[in-house]
Amino acid sequence: MFLFILIRLSTKMAEYVAPVAAKIVADKANKYASPYFGYFFSYEKIVKDFTNERNALKLRKQRVDTDVRDAKNQTEVIYEDVEDWLRRAKQELEETQNLQDEIDRVKCFKWCAKWGWRYGLSKKLAEKTPIISKLLETSNFAQVGYRRSLQGIEFITSTDFMDSESSKSALNQIMEAIKVVNMIGLHGMPGVGKTTLAKEVGKHAREQKLFEKVVMFTMSQNPNIRTIQDKVAEMFGLNFRTNTEEGRAEELWSRLKVEKHILIIIDDLWDEFKLESIGIPFGDDHKGCKILLTTRQQQVCSKMKCQKEIQLGILSKDEAWVLFRDQAGLDDDWSSLNEVAKEVAGECKGLPLAIVTVAKALKDKSLDEWRDANQRFKDSTHLYDEEVLGGVLEPLKLSYDYLKKGNNQMTGNHIQMCFLLCSLFPEDAEIPIHILIVCGIGVGLFPNASSIEDKRKRIGEALKKIQKSGLLLETDGAERIRMHDVVRDFAHWLTSTGENRFMVKDKLKEWPDMVESFEGYTAIALWNCSSNIKNFPDKVEFSKLKTLFLQGESKWDGLLVVSSTFFEEMKALQVLKLEGVYFSLKGFNSLPNLKTLWCENCKLENLSSSLTSMRSLEILALIATKIDEISEELVKLSALKYLRLYDGFASGVMKIPPKLVSRYDIVVGGLDFSFGEELTIRRLRIENFSSSLSAFKNLFCNVGELKLRKVSGLKNIVPSIGKKVLNELTSLELDSCNDMEFLTDITRDQESTITFSNLVELTIRGMVSLKGLCYSLSPSHRAIASYTILKVVTIGSCPKLKTIFSPCLAQSMLCIEELYIRHCSGLEQVIGFAQEEEITKNDSRRCCCPKLRILEIFHCKSLKYVCANTLTQGLQSLESVKISDCPQLMQIFKMEQNENGEDVAVPQLLNCKKLRYIFSPTTARSLSHLVVLTIEGCEEIEQLILAKGQVSSSSSNGGLQPISFPNLTNATITNCRNLKSLFPFGSVPVLPKLECLEVKSNSKLEQVFELVDESKVVPEEEMEFDQLRKLSLKELPSLIHFGLKGYHFVLSALEDLKVRNCPKLTTSFSIDSQEFVHCKTKV
The missing domain is CATH 1.10.10.10 (Winged helix-like DNA-binding domain superfamily/Winged helix DNA-binding domain)
Incomplete structure (x- = not known):
């Protein structure tokens, strides 16, 4: 009021006071009132600034959320300031949502706001805008997370660990020794359990917090120093800056010295070894670094100057039998089988590895088979003379032989x-x-x-x-x-003798001595061959060789160069796996039996000219391998069934012959064969690709499964890839294609060409720009994007998606059975209702998703409705609906009033804070499938079933049957603060099969059962709940009665009754001589 008086005063004074004096007073008034004038006269600018800044904050938050999600996927730890910024941004967006709603309402209804309202809103916006601007200024994070140094291997007790006297004694000795000495040696024969015990030591050391870090790695006979350095460095979060082993060792040395207490477990050490060559400080260089090493040979402990040597012995006879019995699944009762089994267990000589392998091999076998195994042990004593394997060899031989059984x-x-x-x-x-x-x-x-x-x-x-x-x-x-x-x-x-002779060499620096004949070998594997290997031959005679693995040393300075004539005398070769090799395929003319050619990180010459000779080739993989080109000659390989192309070559220009794509499973990306996965149709996978897909245009023809992951620059699937080429597509998976806005964009194409007509499964994840499945879809375009046999749809992390299906698109999905939606922050409705004018009169009779059984929607914070009323009559097959953390959800089905009802089950609703009711009366009467009902954290819900008076006359029907839930067995309702009653109670049993009812923390709940018609109360009428076994009523400060006034409830099957913190409860519970629970509420 003072403001207006001051303004009027300055105006009146101008009429009577001298102009100069009047101007001075007016200027003073305007200066004092300028911010308040601004709220009136700069309203449009204030609204525009606020809206722009708030929208920018939403987009920036989505960007940071995406970065955070990606960082977490990479197991990174998120910086605290990023977490704090996201929290504040979320809070600010939530707090200003009401202001944005007011702005939108004014725009929508186009009415001129009152001056007082205009002033109040403008003032609030002006106060919030600089806060939002400040958030935007502090949102430019260079990175949102960092790699946490790993905690070391998880030292979980192995299921094969035997808590024997020997292992317990060794464990106790080691745990005492690591407190006083720096190096401990654990030795024992192969298979006795040294590795398992070492892991147990690590587990105990971690649990007792004796060390900040516990690291374990395996040395083996030919240790790979770089691999070990990488593993240790990863545990400590160290990224090497140098590439030489010596430089990396120095870096690792410096990093480990930072830690005060470290336990390093070196498993399977074969000979004396200098720890400094890895980069492990020890002794006087780092007194807090303790070493536990395991070895087969006691002399290794002596050579390493272990201050404490501990031998791990074999199991006693009784201990061996207990382990054997458990692994073989035998009981401890006497039987003929157990007698034989004890003899077999004795033949394992107390070695845990032998016991486990033999017991598993004989598990569930017949008595005759056990006897046969026992006899074979006794007949094969000559095998125990083998020095390396000792007593474990024959048990392993038995397990090997049993693979044939x-x-x-x-x-x-x-x-x-x-x-x-x-x-x-x-x-x-x-x-x-x-x-x-x-x-x-x-x-x-x-x-x-x-x-x-x-x-x-x-x-x-x-x-x-x-x-x-x-x-x-x-x-x-x-x-x-x-x-x-x-x-x-x-x-x-x-494989040292016999028909199948194998040779395996590692870290080969010189070609093996040819004094030994190579004629008999059928498989040879040469790993980590030096690029400067001595005496590498131009040609070798391996006439029986069927499998050859040849790997060059993993170094930056060159590939292993192999002569083109090297393979000429390997006429029986069937499998060739090459890695880090530079070679020509000219010599492949003499490999008529080659079936698998697998090349990784290689450079190939003369591929095209040599293809014609490989008529038996079935599998060809060129992974990160440089080649000249892929020619039409590849089409002539009639036996070829699997072609894999990945990396290296793909960054350049690649021309793929059109005829090549008709019969192969092709991979352009990082996926491999997966164990046990069936491959029945041709697949195409493209990953991490930023150039045009025109190089692959011929690949899309007749593809059955298509996966695009991290493909940028692609706005849509149709028309970018094409329409007709995708008609054979049965599965489509899109992941993190950040530029894609629609699957189908037909704004410039009015043809009635059908696409996706055979699509069965659709998966979309991490598509930050996706706005919809089909752009400009109308009834006339229905034939263009057809999903008539689509069954499963999964959509996650698509923040710009507001509506998934338009009504006419939803009506075309006659076979969809499962729909899963996760983390779509902008989603407002699953099936749109704003476009309902698109639905023609004939369309209105069509069902929407008539076979939909499962609907799950989680963490969609903007979701308001699932679908419109006119479409819900098609959901008669719905069995399971789970909706969680959708705080804006107001109704599951907008204006739910259809006369036919839906046979819907809604078993789980969590944290849907604006939801006011679950079912309309019509829907509730048709819930024959409802078995489990869970409602939690729905703060605004007032009633499970909308009251009859709140339903429009068009949907009310006085002749409908009473409401009941005939198959409901479990109901849980918690943290619904506005809920006043749960179930209506009429003339028929409302919950005849209820077994468990849990009601907790519903502060306004007054009654569990609400009488529909109080005039029909029959005093002391008995109502039996003969299936209810558990009843829990907790933290219900307003609950007055559980049973109905005047009724007598008999809970004849009740086993568990809990009533806690229900101060107003008037219902009494009692138990009769038959242990039936009775509850009565006085009128």
């Missing part, structure tokens, strides 16, 4: 060959399963399998069988396996 001769042999192929890899290597599969296919395993897919499946099954036998070990990843070094030694013993 239950299979015909050929199948058994092929399973054993899968096992032997694993021994071609370096010691302690994690073996990629897809490499084993392509090698197995190449050497002709399982020839009766008709297709490459069937062969792959059979080889995968064989590897699983070998794993179950105990001869192969799992790794942290499902796509790799590992072979214990003792088992690998055993495999090498098997």
Whole structure:
């Protein structure tokens, strides 16, 4: 008021006072009132500034959210200032949402706001805008996270760890010793459990917090210093700046000295070794660094000057039997089988590795098979003379032989060959399963399998069988396996003579002495060959060789150069795996039997001119390999079934012949064969690609599965890739293609060409620019984007997506069964209702998603509705709906009033803070499928079922049957602060199958059951809940009664009753002689 008086005063004075004096007074008034005048007269500018800044903040927050998500995917730790900025940005956007809503409402209704309202809003906006601007100024983060140094391997007790007297004694000795000495040696024979015990030491050391870091690595017979340095550096978050082993050792030395207390476990040390060559400070250089080493030989401990030497002995007879019995799945009762089993266990000589492998091999076998195994042990005592393997060899031989059991001769042999192929890899290597599969296919395993897919499946099954036998070990990843070094030694013993002779060499600096005949070898693996290898021959005679692995040393300064004539005398060669090699294919004219050619990080010459000679080639992989070109000659390889092209070459110009793409599974990207995955149709995968896809235009024809990941520059699928070429597509996966806005953009194309007509599965993730599936879709365009057989849709992390399906698009999806939506922050509606005018009169009779069974929507903070009322009658198959953390959700189905009702189950609603009710009366009457109901954190919900008086007359029907939930067995309702009652109670049992009811922290809840018609109350009428076993009522300060006034509830099956903090509850509970619970509420 003072403001207006002051303004009027300055104006009146101008009429009576001298002009100069009047001007002085007016200027003073304007100066005092200028900010307040600004709120009136700069309203439009203030609104514009606020809107622009707020929109910029939303976009910047989405960008930072995406960066944070990517960083977390890379296991990075997010900086605290970034977390704080996101928290403040989120808070500011939430606090200003009401202001934005007011602005939008004025624009929508085009009315002129009152001066008082205009002043108030303008003042609030003017106060908020600089706060938002400040947030934008502080949002330019160079990076949002950092790599946390790893904590070391997870020292979890192995399921094979035997808590024996020997292991307990050794463990206690080690735990005492590491407190007083710097180096401890643990020695014992192979297979006795040294590695497992060392891991147990690491676990105890971590639990007792004796060290800041516990690091474990394996040395093996031919240690790879660089690999060990990389592993240790990763644990400490160190990125090397130098490339030489010496320079890296110096860096690692300096980094480790920063840590006060470190335990380093060196597993499987074979000889004296200088720790400083890795970069491990020790002794006087770092008194806080303790070393535990394991070795097969006691003299290694002496050479390393261990201050404490501990021997791990074998298991006692009783301990061995307990471990054997558990692994073989035997009970402890006396039986003929157990008697034989005890003899077999005794033959394992107390070695845990032997016990485990033999027990697993004989598990679930018949008594005759046990007796046969026992006899074979007794007949094979000569094998114990083997120096390296000792008493473990014969148990391993038994497990190896048992790989044939239950299979015909050929199948058994092929399973054993899968096992032997694993021994071609370096010691302690994690073996990629897809490499084993392509090698197995190449050497002709399982020839009766008709297709490459069937062969792959059979080889995968064989590897699983070998794993179950105990001869192969799992790794942290499902796509790799590992072979214990003792088992690998055993495999090498098997292949040292006989029909299948293998040779494996590592760190080859000089070609092996040719005094030994190479004629008999069928498989050779040469790993880490020096690029300056001495005496590398131009030609060798390996007439029986079927498999050759040749790997150059991993160095920056050059590839291993191989002569073009090197392969000429390998006429039987079937599998050739090359890595880090520079060679010409001219000599391949003499390789008519080659089936698998796998090249990684190689440089190839004369590929095109040599292709015609490789008529048997089935698998060709060129990975990060430089080639001259891919010519039409490749089409003539009639046996070729799998072609993989990846990296290196793809960055240049590549022309792929049109005829090449009709029958292959092609990969342009980083995915490999996956273990056990069926490959039945042609796939195309393109990853990490930023150039035009025109180089691949011929690949899209007749593709069955298409995956695009991190492909930039692509605005859409159609028309960018094409329409007709995608008609065979059954699966489409799009991931992090940040420029894509729509799958289909038909604004410039009015043709009625059908696309996606065979699409069954659609997956979209991390598409930050995606606005919709189809742009400018109208009824006339329905034929252009057809999803008539689409069954599964998964959409996640698409922040700009507001509506997923238009009504007419949703009506075309007659087969969709599952819909999953996650983290779409801008999503407002799943099926749009703003375009309902698009639906014609004939369309209105069509069902929307009539086969939809599962609907899950999580973390969509802007979602208001799932779909419009006119479309909900099609959801008659819906069985499961889970909606969580959708704070703006007001109704599941907008204006839910259809007369037919939906047979819908809504088992889970979590943190939908604006939802006011769940079901309309019509919907509630049709819930025959509802089995589980969970509602949590829906703060605004007032009633589960909308009251009859709140439903429009068009949907009310007095003749409908009473509301009940005939199949509901479990109901949980928590943290719904405005909820006053739960279930309506009429003339029929409302919950005949209810077994569990949990109600907690609903502050306004007054009654669990609400009487529909109080005039029909029958005093003391008995109502039985004969299925209810658990009833929990907790933290309900307003609850007055559980049962209905005047009714007598009998809970004949109740086993668990909990009532806590319900101060106003008037219902009494009692137990009769039959242990039935009765509850009564007085009128």
